[in-house]
Amino acid sequence: MERFTVEALQTARQEAAVVLENPDVTHLMVCGGTGCHATGSIAVIDRLREEVAARDLADKVRVVETGCNGFCAAGPIMVVHPGDIFYQRLKTDDIPDIIEEHILKGQPVKKHFYKDPVSKKTIPVQNDIPFFAHQMPRALRNKGLIDPESIDDYIARDGYRGTAKALLEMSPDEIIEEVKASGLRGRGGAGFPAGMKWQFAKASPGDVKFVLCNADEGDPGAFMDRSILEADPHAVLEGMIIAARAINAHQGYVYARTEYPLAIRRLGIAIEQASERGLIGDDILGTGFNFHVEIYQGAGAFVCGEETALMRSIEGRRGMPRPRPPFPAHKGLWEKPTILNNVETLANVAQIILNGGAWYASVGTETSKGTKVFALSGDVNNIGLVEVPMGASLRQMIYDVGGGIPRKRKFKAVQLGGPSGGCVPEEYLDTPVDYEEIAKVGAIMGSGGAIVMDENTCMVDMARFFMDFIQDESCGKCTPCREGTRRQLELLIKICDGHGEPQDLDELERLSAVIKETALCGLGQTGPNPVLSTLRYFRDEYEAHIHAKQCPAKRCVALLKFEVNVDLCTRCGMCARACPVDAIEWEKKQLARIDKEKCIECLTCYDKCKFDAID
Amino acid sequence: MSPAFRPEHADIASDMWSQIDEIIAANRFVKGSVISVLRQCQDVVGYLPVELMEYIAGGMNLARSDVYGVASFYALFSFEPKGRHTVKVCTGTACYVKGIKEVISRICNEYDLEEGGTSPDMRFTLEPVRCLGACGLAPVMVVNSDTHGDVTSDKVVDILHTYD
Helix, strand or coil: CCCCCHHHHHHHHHHHHHHHHCCCCEEEEEECCHHHHHHCHHHHHHHHHHHHHHCCCCCCEEEEEECCCCCHHHCCCEEEECCCEEECCCCHHHHHHHHHHHHHCCCCCHHHCEECCCCCCEECEHHHCHHHHCCCCCCCCCCCCCCCCCHHHHHHCCCCHHHHHHHHHCCHHHHHHHHHHHCCECCCCCCCEHHHHHHHHHHCCCCCCEEEEEECCCCCCCCHHHHHHHHCHHHHHHHHHHHHHHHCCCEEEEEECCCCHHHHHHHHHHHHHHHHCCCCECCHHHCCCCEEEEEEECCCCHHHHCHHHHHHHHCCCCCCCCCCCCCCCCCCHHHCCEEEEEHHHHHHHHHHHHHCHHHHHCCECCCCECEEEEEEEECCCCCEEEEEECCCEHHHHHHHHCCCCCCCCCEEEEEECHHHCEEEEHHHCCCECCHHHHHHCCCCCCCCEEEEEECCCCHHHHHHHHHHHHHHHCCCCCHHHHHHHHHHHHHHHHHHCCCCCCHHHHHHHHHHHHHHHHCCCHHHHHCCHHHHHHHHHCHHHHHHHHHHCCCCCCCCHHHCCCCECCCCCCCCCHHHHHCCCCCEECCCCCCCEECCCCCCCCCHHHHHCCCCCEC | CCCCCCCCCCCCCHHHHHHHHHHHHHHCCCCCCHHHHHHHHHHHHCCCCHHHHHHHHHHHCCCHHHHHHHHHHCCCCCCCCCCCEEEEEECCHHHHHCCHHHHHHHHHHHHCCCCCCECCCCCEEEEEECCCCCHHHCCCEEECCEEECCCCCCCHHHHHHCCC
């Protein structure tokens, strides 16, 4: 394989762009993200390739397996270029028809178009769909547009131009200044300015330094980093190379979750391709600069997302954090100066270098610049990956992009920042996406998990869920986190089980304050946030559990009667049909009755009943 | 490396021991490689019996306590044999909001097992796992390497019936 010089890279870009932008070739971009794989996109791709071969269309049609398109709820997804026609929920049997009608006759097949759940209109063009129209792709600029396993596709879309510029035209200080000018802050959640971090590491004395990429995306309900790695792995590598140049490091590691096999595979392919072309390794682009990258797989420990714990883990030890200072910029991996940046942060870097820090900072608020990727999930119509400009409101994200709440239910809260974050209720939905503004309402920007919860979600149960997570993932090194989170969990279980006492709420608050104040690392310091934020906004629910022994959302099994409410039951039989163990007796126009002997308390009937008629 | 003494173990056949020796030999002098060695050895045997961890410690020239310390820290490593099929249920927030709790209790009831445990007939091992990042499909279950989305408490048994 030819090793690139700058001229060769430019020629390659022009040649690759001709293929990617050739108007005579129809591109069928099928989503190959984890979500669409699970709903059958691999079979769809195979079928497409068979049909294309059988009809001898290979010169006119290119079938591309892209990374995560982002609209996971509608998978398997295919987008046809030119035309930007969006097909959803495809099955293999739909393929011959689409090839016949759309590709050969030029008539897109309406039946597979997206249908807006609000307006009920069908929308053929991807960018007209509200889910896409309100987004601003920067970190995700290549999603759905390239084959993530092809470096040529990436190069066609300005790939490695940022690297070339940084290595050939800029000094390390200039790189750092550009990143500082962009206002880029850490997208892993804490929001520390990336340029500052690099500056500290550059200033640290030493010949051996490391650049690490944190792909240990552990927050439940977060899949931004997985999607970026699946859709555009080279963008992350470019960020690492540029960071390495800025601090003069020659070795990098990507610490990736073992639960993300597809992301790891694609990243591995990207590293191999970039190495073959001389874009990673020794003498990059003939500049004499060396930088090697390896993937390090995690082994299932949430705390390893914390920087010092992550470094311990790469060293082959128990992934337990240590007190800071010294900060990793001075003493990190193997006691050497180290920078650790999140996947999304790094994915922005090459664009910043290429287009300038001012370009990046032209979008956003006073203190938060650029865009932020969120993983929107839970009780929302358009589940998927969204990238919005900083300053957009949470309401826009949930209603305009997310399409609102399904099943005509009411919005209750959106949980931001996972187990370290908090929930934002209806009254604060106009809060803009901004590190400081979100913190003011008791949540955090976090890494980007945004879980929407409707009226049927019990907030005490949610607090218990997060505390269970934190307690289980606490590494046990410091006492406040090890013991404190356990005491908190016990209290929450007690309340959910109907044994709560009034003083329990004071105790929860007291414990929260102590843990936040004294825990060793970010996991413990932020662990009580879900409890505090639910207490702040939904104290009445806690009180209902404690005083009235009721769960208003009907989720806490111990507080439910499993009886049909005679006044509310419309005798429709939905519950009886839904019951997985036939524990509900019902005949036409008769009141339903639950047989408590047979009932396994699975709550399916509660979920199915539209009239809230089961107590 | 001279072939070390191989302990007797019912679950580790002699070809497995050869693979284990190769894994150790390849990583012996690689700094910080013990997690990777444990992972590869677990892939060979299916789990990590105490005898195997002791053998790895000897081969890697590490204290047994260090190897056990690492293995017991990470959720990936199991000290118990597993069933024929591994059922991973996602316990991330989106799956939780959408009812994975009910799915788990249904599986436990149907196959007489506990979270993290194996059914008496060694058919299924149920592993609650951290967010799989496939929230668009919530609730999500992964059987061996097949991902199933929109799994509800009434559908789950039909899916599992197809795994013998």
